[in-house]
Amino acid sequence: MNISQAARHSGLSAKTIRYYEQIGLVVPAARADNGYRQYVERDLEELQFLHRARQVGFDLDECRQLLALLRDHARHSVQARELVLEKRRHVKERIRELQAMERQLADMARRCRGDEGPDCAILDDLSGGEHHHG
Numbered sequence: 518m519n520i521s522q523a524a525r526h527s528g529l530s531a532k533t534i535r536y537y538e539q540i541g542l543v544v545p546a547a548r549a550d551n552g553y554r555q556y557v558e559r560d561l562e563e564l565q566f567l568h569r570a571r572q573v574g575f576d577l578d579e580c581r582q583l584l585a586l587l588r589d590h591a592r593h594s595v596q597a598r599e600l601v602l603e604k605r606r607h608v609k610e611r612i613r614e615l616q617a618m619e620r621q622l623a624d625m626a627r628r629c630r631g632d633e634g635p636d637c638a639i640l641d642d643l644s645g646g647e648h649h650h651g
Contacts, residue, residue: 520546523556527564534564542567542581563587574608575600 523546524531538545543563546554556564566587570580582600586592628638 518556518561520554520556523554523561523564526561528568529564537564537567540577542577542584574604579604 518526520531520534524534527534529537534543537543543560546556546560549555563584566584567580570583575583579600583597586597586600625639625642628642630636630638
Protein backbone atom coordinates (compact mmCIF):
# COMPACT_ATOMS: atom_id res chain seq x y z
CA MET A 518 0.00 0.00 0.00
CA ASN A 519 1.45 3.39 -0.97
CA ILE A 520 1.42 6.56 1.13
CA SER A 521 -1.77 8.01 -0.36
CA GLN A 522 -3.61 4.75 0.31
CA ALA A 523 -2.16 4.64 3.84
CA ALA A 524 -3.32 8.23 4.34
CA ARG A 525 -6.84 7.33 3.25
CA HIS A 526 -6.98 4.28 5.51
CA SER A 527 -5.44 5.96 8.55
CA GLY A 528 -7.22 9.31 8.43
CA LEU A 529 -3.88 11.15 8.40
CA SER A 530 -2.54 13.20 5.51
CA ALA A 531 0.46 11.96 3.54
CA LYS A 532 2.33 15.05 4.77
CA THR A 533 1.58 14.11 8.40
CA ILE A 534 2.72 10.53 7.83
CA ARG A 535 6.00 11.76 6.32
CA TYR A 536 6.44 14.12 9.28
CA TYR A 537 5.83 11.33 11.79
CA GLU A 538 8.48 9.27 10.01
CA GLN A 539 10.89 12.23 9.92
CA ILE A 540 10.64 12.85 13.69
CA GLY A 541 10.92 9.14 14.47
CA LEU A 542 7.41 8.76 15.84
CA VAL A 543 6.84 5.84 13.48
CA VAL A 544 9.37 3.66 11.73
CA PRO A 545 9.72 4.77 8.11
CA ALA A 546 7.91 2.43 5.76
CA ALA A 547 9.95 0.05 3.67
CA ARG A 548 10.64 1.19 0.12
CA ALA A 549 9.55 -0.75 -2.92
CA ASP A 550 11.87 -1.24 -5.91
CA ASN A 551 10.43 1.92 -7.43
CA GLY A 552 11.45 3.92 -4.34
CA TYR A 553 7.92 4.49 -3.08
CA ARG A 554 7.01 3.82 0.52
CA GLN A 555 5.15 0.56 1.02
CA TYR A 556 2.94 0.35 4.08
CA VAL A 557 1.96 -2.96 5.62
CA GLU A 558 -0.88 -3.77 8.01
CA ARG A 559 1.20 -3.06 11.13
CA ASP A 560 2.11 0.39 9.78
CA LEU A 561 -1.56 1.14 9.18
CA GLU A 562 -2.51 0.02 12.68
CA GLU A 563 0.03 2.39 14.20
CA LEU A 564 -1.04 5.28 11.95
CA GLN A 565 -4.70 4.72 12.84
CA PHE A 566 -3.71 4.53 16.51
CA LEU A 567 -1.92 7.88 16.19
CA HIS A 568 -4.88 9.44 14.40
CA ARG A 569 -7.24 8.41 17.19
CA ALA A 570 -4.78 9.52 19.90
CA ARG A 571 -4.44 12.95 18.28
CA GLN A 572 -8.23 13.24 17.96
CA VAL A 573 -8.62 12.96 21.74
CA GLY A 574 -5.92 15.56 22.32
CA PHE A 575 -2.68 13.71 22.94
CA ASP A 576 0.37 15.71 21.86
CA LEU A 577 3.25 14.12 19.96
CA ASP A 578 5.30 13.31 23.07
CA GLU A 579 2.28 11.64 24.66
CA CYS A 580 1.66 9.75 21.41
CA ARG A 581 5.26 8.57 21.52
CA GLN A 582 4.68 7.21 25.04
CA LEU A 583 1.41 5.56 24.04
CA LEU A 584 3.01 3.97 20.97
CA ALA A 585 5.83 2.63 23.15
CA LEU A 586 3.21 1.03 25.38
CA LEU A 587 1.36 -0.37 22.37
CA ARG A 588 4.57 -1.97 21.11
CA ASP A 589 5.60 -3.28 24.57
CA HIS A 590 3.87 -6.58 25.21
CA ALA A 591 5.24 -6.59 28.78
CA ARG A 592 3.45 -3.30 29.50
CA HIS A 593 1.17 -2.68 32.43
CA SER A 594 -2.20 -1.17 31.60
CA VAL A 595 -1.84 1.16 34.57
CA GLN A 596 0.73 3.11 32.54
CA ALA A 597 -1.76 3.87 29.77
CA ARG A 598 -4.44 4.66 32.33
CA GLU A 599 -2.15 7.17 34.07
CA LEU A 600 -1.45 8.91 30.75
CA VAL A 601 -5.18 9.11 30.01
CA LEU A 602 -6.06 10.41 33.47
CA GLU A 603 -3.33 13.06 33.25
CA LYS A 604 -4.61 14.14 29.82
CA ARG A 605 -8.13 14.30 31.24
CA ARG A 606 -6.93 16.58 34.06
CA HIS A 607 -5.33 18.89 31.50
CA VAL A 608 -8.49 18.92 29.37
CA LYS A 609 -10.67 19.74 32.37
CA GLU A 610 -8.33 22.60 33.33
CA ARG A 611 -8.41 23.92 29.76
CA ILE A 612 -12.22 23.76 29.80
CA ARG A 613 -12.23 25.84 33.00
CA GLU A 614 -9.91 28.38 31.35
CA LEU A 615 -12.11 28.55 28.26
CA GLN A 616 -15.24 28.96 30.36
CA ALA A 617 -13.60 31.87 32.21
CA MET A 618 -12.67 33.44 28.86
CA GLU A 619 -16.23 32.98 27.61
CA ARG A 620 -17.61 34.69 30.72
CA GLN A 621 -15.22 37.62 30.23
CA LEU A 622 -16.22 37.98 26.58
CA ALA A 623 -19.92 37.81 27.44
CA ASP A 624 -19.41 40.46 30.12
CA MET A 625 -17.54 42.72 27.69
CA ALA A 626 -20.26 42.34 25.06
CA ARG A 627 -22.97 43.02 27.65
CA ARG A 628 -21.31 46.27 28.76
CA CYS A 629 -20.89 47.57 25.22
CA ARG A 630 -23.78 49.67 23.97
CA GLY A 631 -23.12 48.56 20.41
CA ASP A 632 -24.46 51.79 18.96
CA GLU A 633 -23.00 54.28 16.52
CA GLY A 634 -21.36 56.33 19.26
CA PRO A 635 -17.59 56.41 19.77
CA ASP A 636 -17.52 55.21 23.39
CA CYS A 637 -16.68 51.53 23.59
CA ALA A 638 -16.50 49.56 26.83
CA ILE A 639 -14.79 46.69 25.01
CA LEU A 640 -11.92 48.88 23.81
CA ASP A 641 -11.74 50.51 27.25
CA ASP A 642 -11.46 47.10 28.93
CA LEU A 643 -8.80 45.88 26.54
CA SER A 644 -6.87 49.16 26.94
CA GLY A 645 -6.80 48.90 30.69
CA GLY A 646 -9.65 51.30 31.33
CA GLU A 647 -8.69 54.23 29.09
CA HIS A 648 -11.55 55.92 27.27
CA HIS A 649 -11.48 55.27 23.51
CA HIS A 650 -13.39 57.34 21.02
CA GLY A 651 -13.87 56.91 17.32
